[in-house]
Amino acid sequence: MxxxxxxxxxxxxxxxxxxxxxxxxxxxxxxxxxxxxxxxxxxxxxxxxxxMEGPTFDFDVEQLVMPQLPLPQKAVSNSKWSIIPTIGIAVAVFCIPIFIMSRFLSNLAKGIPEYTLYIIIVTALVIAGFLGREMVTSYREKIRLLNFY
Structure with missing residues (x-):
């Protein structure tokens, strides 16, 4: 066995x-x-x-360690001033080609009624505005969580 x-x-x-x-x-x-x-x-x-006895200290560890830790500091953000030039550049990049090709674009939209074009343009701008705002808000929240600014 x-x-x-x-x-x-x-x-x-x-x-x-x-x-x-x-x-x-x-x-x-x-x-x-x-x-x-x-x-x-x-x-x-x-x-x-x-x-066996448990480990003990003859001093207060918290009072010894806590003063050595750095205090969190609130950083100053320049995001409000940096976003204005960015928006200006984005508008310029969008508007300059439209201005240059305006005569071709006017021929493109000849068969569509004027008010329909306005509704389409306004709707597209509103949607783009909300999406842009959401993107900026999401970016700021992520940066805040990372504590870079």
């Missing part, structure tokens, strides 16, 4: 007396010196851990 030793988990459970040995384990423990030694070693370790 092949003799199988107890697993580490079983040895630890028996050493801590969390479980009782079943008949096969009890027979194995009577015959196996290695498993008896392992249980005795674990019992010695567990008993020494119960007796």
């Amino acid at each position: 092949k003799q199988v030793h107890l697993s580490e988990n079983e040895v630890q459970q028996l050493a801590m007396k969390l479980q009782q040995a079943d008949p096969l384990q009890a027979q194995h423990l009577r015959e196996c010196a290695a498993c008896k030694t392992a249980i005795a070693s674990y019992q010695a370790i567990f008993n020494s851990l119960k007796v």
Whole structure:
């Protein structure tokens, strides 16, 4: 018959007396010196851990460490002044080509009624405005979370 030793988990459970040995384990423990030694070693370790004192400091760690930590500082943001030139450049990039090609664009829209074009243009501008505002708000929130500014 092949003799199988107890697993580490079983040895630890028996050493801590969390479980009782079943008949096969009890027979194995009577015959196996290695498993008896392992249980005795674990019992010695567990008993020494119960007796050991926890680590203590003779000073207040919080009072020693907290003054050394840097205080969070609110950074000044120039985002209001940097967005105005960006909007100006975006408007110029959009308007200059339209101004240059206005005579071609007027021929393009000849068959469409004037009020329909106004409705389409106003709707597109309103949607673009809301999307732009949402993009800027989302960007500012992400930057605020990263605490860069």
